Amino acid sequence: MKEAVARADVRGVPRRRVDWISLLRWLILVIAVAIVVIPLTYLLLNSVKLPREFLTTPPTIVPSVLTPEHYASILSDPEFLGRFRNTLELTVASTIISVVVGTLAAYGLARLHVSPTVMTIVLFVFLFIRFYPRVTTVIPFFLVMRSFGLLDTVWAIVLGHLGITVPFVAWLLLIFFRALPFELEEAAMVDGASVLQRFWHVVLPLAAPGIATAAIFTAFFSWNEFLIASSVARNESAVLSMTVASFVTDKGIYWGPMAATSVVMIAPMIAFALLVQRFLVRGLTLGAVKG
Amino acid sequence: MAHADPLGGGSRRREGLWLAGFSVPALLLVVGVQLFPFLYSAFLAVQDWSLLRSPQPKGFAGVDNFLWVLADPVFQVSVRNSVMITGVSVVAEVVLGILLAYLTSGSTWRLRAIRTVLILPMVIAPVAAGTLWRMLLNTQSGLVAVLSGTTGLPSPEWLSDPAWARIAVIMLDVWQWTPFVMLVVVAGLAGIPGEVLVAAAIDGATRWQSFWRVELPLLMPVILVAVMFRTLDSLLSLDSVYSLTAGGPGYSTHTITYYIYNLGLRNFDFGVAAAASWMFMAFTTVVIVVMFRLHRRVDVA
Numbered sequence: 001m002k003e004a005v006a007r008a009d010v011r012g013v014p015r016r017r018v019d020w021i022s023l024l025r026w027l028i029l030v031i032a033v034a035i036v037v038i039p040l041t042y043l044l045l046n047s048v049k050l051p052r053e054f055l056t057t058p059p060t061i062v063p064s065v066l067t068p069e070h071y072a073s074i075l076s077d078p079e080f081l082g083r084f085r086n087t088l089e090l091t092v093a094s095t096i097i098s099v100v101v102g103t104l105a106a107y108g109l110a111r112l113h114v115s116p117t118v119m120t121i122v123l124f125v126f127l128f129i130r131f132y133p134r135v136t137t138v139i140p141f142f143l144v145m146r147s148f149g150l151l152d153t154v155w156a157i158v159l160g161h162l163g164i165t166v167p168f169v170a171w172l173l174l175i176f177f178r179a180l181p182f183e184l185e186e187a188a189m190v191d192g193a194s195v196l197q198r199f200w201h202v203v204l205p206l207a208a209p210g211i212a213t214a215a216i217f218t219a220f221f222s223w224n225e226f227l228i229a230s231s232v233a234r235n236e237s238a239v240l241s242m243t244v245a246s247f248v249t250d251k252g253i254y255w256g257p258m259a260a261t262s263v264v265m266i267a268p269m270i271a272f273a274l275l276v277q278r279f280l281v282r283g284l285t286l287g288a289v290k291g
Numbered sequence: 292m293a294h295a296d297p298l299g300g301g302s303r304r305r306e307g308l309w310l311a312g313f314s315v316p317a318l319l320l321v322v323g324v325q326l327f328p329f330l331y332s333a334f335l336a337v338q339d340w341s342l343l344r345s346p347q348p349k350g351f352a353g354v355d356n357f358l359w360v361l362a363d364p365v366f367q368v369s370v371r372n373s374v375m376i377t378g379v380s381v382v383a384e385v386v387l388g389i390l391l392a393y394l395t396s397g398s399t400w401r402l403r404a405i406r407t408v409l410i411l412p413m414v415i416a417p418v419a420a421g422t423l424w425r426m427l428l429n430t431q432s433g434l435v436a437v438l439s440g441t442t443g444l445p446s447p448e449w450l451s452d453p454a455w456a457r458i459a460v461i462m463l464d465v466w467q468w469t470p471f472v473m474l475v476v477v478a479g480l481a482g483i484p485g486e487v488l489v490a491a492a493i494d495g496a497t498r499w500q501s502f503w504r505v506e507l508p509l510l511m512p513v514i515l516v517a518v519m520f521r522t523l524d525s526l527l528s529l530d531s532v533y534s535l536t537a538g539g540p541g542y543s544t545h546t547i548t549y550y551i552y553n554l555g556l557r558n559f560d561f562g563v564a565a566a567a568s569w570m571f572m573a574f575t576t577v578v579i580v581v582m583f584r585l586h587r588r589v590d591v592a
Contacts, residue, residue: 059432108313140331163324224416
């Protein structure tokens with residue numbers, strides 16, 4: 001707090017210039033907010049705009065009447081509903097499995113007393129998996145899934161996602177577990193608690209914020225991901241990220257349904273992001289920002 | 292051993308087994324879903340195999356696939372596009388991100404609310420962000436065309452003009468990912484001790500001097516990490532280009548990732564696609580190694 005006060009003093013500028021500078025500051029911030037909010041509002045308006053209003057000259061920005069027809073058309077389309085269900089299944093399955101498997105691995109690694117060299121290699125592998133061109137492994141993964149007969153199943157997408165999210169979760173929680181004081185566990189050890197009991201009763205409650213961050217990041221990833229999903233899913237197990245881009249056809253672009261589908265895809269994530277903002281920021285900047 | 296051992300040797304060994312067991316599922320996953328496909332793609336890179344011509348690999352191809360890719364004019368165009376799109380995007384994101392980090396630094400509710408709104412583009416599926424911008428930039432009905440029409444600004448054929456289509460891809464990247472740099476710099480700023488700034492002010496540094504001579508050098512490691520994150524993520528992004536321009540018009544927004552995707556998953560030209568992706572990976576690996584070393588240095592500091 002003292003630091004914040006000191007900083008505010010330094011950042012302050014002589015009284016008379018303050019007005020101009022703070023005016024400019026707020027002007028830029030308002031523009032920045034507008035650049036984020038206006039496109040999203042425009043998308044929302046397009047999703048309730050009559051089809052003919054996309055074609056008028058000059059074009060209609062704010063629809064004269066609000067029509068639910070695009071939502072009605074996608075929600076009555078069994079294909080869309082199937083893809084929505086697949087997306088939900090994918091997100092739930094990959095989040096739960098990633099958190100369980102990744103958390104266990106992180107705890108094991110954090111407490112195994114592995115040598116610094118091994119730890120360095122593990123951390124490098126985590127960073128590498130986060131950043132290498134996934135397009136490299138997508139084709140072999142497609143072939144593997146084909147030979148297992150898993151092609152065009154939600155499980156193929158889940159597996160593909162786990163390859164990315166499990167190392168991510170393990171990385172995040174490894175940092176977290178290494179920062180936890182060992183004394184608490186030691187006390188439990190003296191009381192005769194087994195490694196499982198310690199993990200369950202001592203470590204997990206303390207790690208809850210880290211686990212929340214990991215779960216939230218995984219959920220966002222699986223809901224939004226396109227490359228892996230589009231390579232192993234074709235029809236039966238297709239997901240929303242593949243639908244969104246499918247309204248551009250040879251016969252033209254179906255603007256209304258495209259906007260409505262985008263809203264269905266984007267709106268829950270924005271609502272979710274506003275709810276869990278605190279955890280989200282940590283997940284988004286993992287690796288770039290420590291602690 | 293750093294910690295006192297309240298257990299006997301036997302139960303410590305049992306503990307070790309449990310802990311190792313904890314890591315097994317994750318290890319199996321990484322081996323099965325990452326390592327195996329990884330090695331498989333190395334195998335594919337030296338095979339003569341296009342699924343459309345043959346259901347099985349037709350045999351060892353040596354470096355033929357690599358030579359084919361290097362000689363492919365589309366590959367050369369894609370590399371040029373990627374360098375240009377990623378280069379301009381990252382520079383713009385860093386400049387704007389630092390600016391926004393400074394302008395939003397503070398903990399009043401207004402500034403916090405603004406930061407919350409500004410990070411929203413990051414949570415949108417890139418493929419949906421691409422369709423959103425496709426709507427905005429549509430020359431017939433898009434908001435951008437309407438705005439430039441009413442304000443008298445030139446209204447280019449955004450997505451059907453090669454140069455403007457590339458600019459559109461850049462705009463989308465900047466729109467979606469400037470908040471990332473902002474978040475990283477905000478965190479970096481929080482790590483600068485207030486005393487340092489006070490000292491600079493006492494020494495008579497102006498606000499501007501304090502930024503250039505004191506804060507920016509202190510922020511540099513954090514900014515570098517952000518630059519590398521954005522460089523790789525931008526190079527590797529596929530979805531936004533796929534839904535915004537589909538690589539067009541012509542090959543004008545083909546990026547390296549889009550090129551490989553097209554070869555492998557549209558044309559099923561596995562051998563050639565794998566060769567291209569390994570060349571691409573050699574480059575990204577260098578960046579990852581640099582980033583890793585830098586990252587560790589920042590961590591120690």
